[in-house]
Amino acid sequence: MDTPFSTLIRTASHEQHTEAETSSFMGDLLGGRLGVDAYARYTEQLWFVYRALEEGAEALREDPVAGPFVQPELFRTAALERDLAHLRGPDWRDGLSPLPATTAYAERVAECAREWPGGYVAHHYTRYLGDLSGGQIIRDKAERTWGFARKGDGVRFYVFEGISNPAAFKRAYRELLDGVKADDLEKQRIIDECKRAFDFNSAVFHQLGGEFPLSA
Numbered sequence: 150m151d152t153p154f155s156t157l158i159r160t161a162s163h164e165q166h167t168e169a170e171t172s173s174f175m176g177d178l179l180g181g182r183l184g185v186d187a188y189a190r191y192t193e194q195l196w197f198v199y200r201a202l203e204e205g206a207e208a209l210r211e212d213p214v215a216g217p218f219v220q221p222e223l224f225r226t227a228a229l230e231r232d233l234a235h236l237r238g239p240d241w242r243d244g245l246s247p248l249p250a251t252t253a254y255a256e257r258v259a260e261c262a263r264e265w266p267g268g269y270v271a272h273h274y275t276r277y278l279g280d281l282s283g284g285q286i287i288r289d290k291a292e293r294t295w296g297f298a299r300k301g302d303g304v305r306f307y308v309f310e311g312i313s314n315p316a317a318f319k320r321a322y323r324e325l326l327d328g329v330k331a332d333d334l335e336k337q338r339i340i341d342e343c344k345r346a347f348d349f350n351s352a353v354f355h356q357l358g359g360e361f362p363l364s365a
């Protein structure tokens with residue numbers, strides 16, 4: 150296989166990326182048609198997913214497949230907790246509840262972290278490379294729509310303080326993907342899991358759309 154793995158995984162998920170990007174919930178959110186409550190509810194869902202990703206990371210640090218991807222400058226849980234304290238107040242944990250799709254997503258991430266490092270890489274890629282890319286568009290919109298301070302409380306999730314050059318970081322990340330210790334069959338399984346990760350994200354958007362049904 151001559152095509153670099155980073156190209157294969159990006160190409161394979163391209164269609165689903167467009168689907169996620171153009172979901173009605175995302176469209177309404179980015180179109181400024183939803184209140185800050187919808188944004189907060191979405192941020193809560195992210196907290197469950199990142200908790201699973203980052204609780205699982207510690208045990209994978211030395212793993213030959215997933216270990217190279219575990220980079221603390223990516224960790225988002227602390228930033229999400231600051232955002233949630235700003236959005237929901239100091240007792241933000243009290244009213245916190247995952248949507249069924251979020252529970253399924255976080256459980257699958259945790260399962261991969263425990264049992265299948267290659268699958269963990271698929272979830273890692275789908276979230277963090279997306280946050281470093283389109284996440285910046287979401288941050289800009291959120292700041293304008295709900296008046297958060299630029300790169301401040303409410304949008305810290307989208308601000309990677311430890312990454313000064315996101316473009317260079319993404320290049321290095323793609324090199325990690327290209328060098329992942331997996332044979333062609335395992336690479337295909339990782340791509341399939343990436344598609345599954347996109348499905349989980351779409352399902353979360355769908356359920357959020359059900360709670361905030363503007364486009365319906």
Ligand code: HEM
Nearest residue numbers: 159166169170175274275276278279282283284286347350
């Ligand atoms: C409205 C929402 C979204 C917007 C506006 C958006 C936008 C973008 C843009 C512009 C890029 C290209 C960056 C580049 O070429 O360097 C990108 C890449 C990416 N996005 Fe999104 N995105 C959105 C939602 C999502 C979602 C929901 C996911 C999955 C959880 C996701 C995952 C990714 C991934 C994995 C990449 C990296 C592709 C690669 O270069 O390998 N995005 N996004």
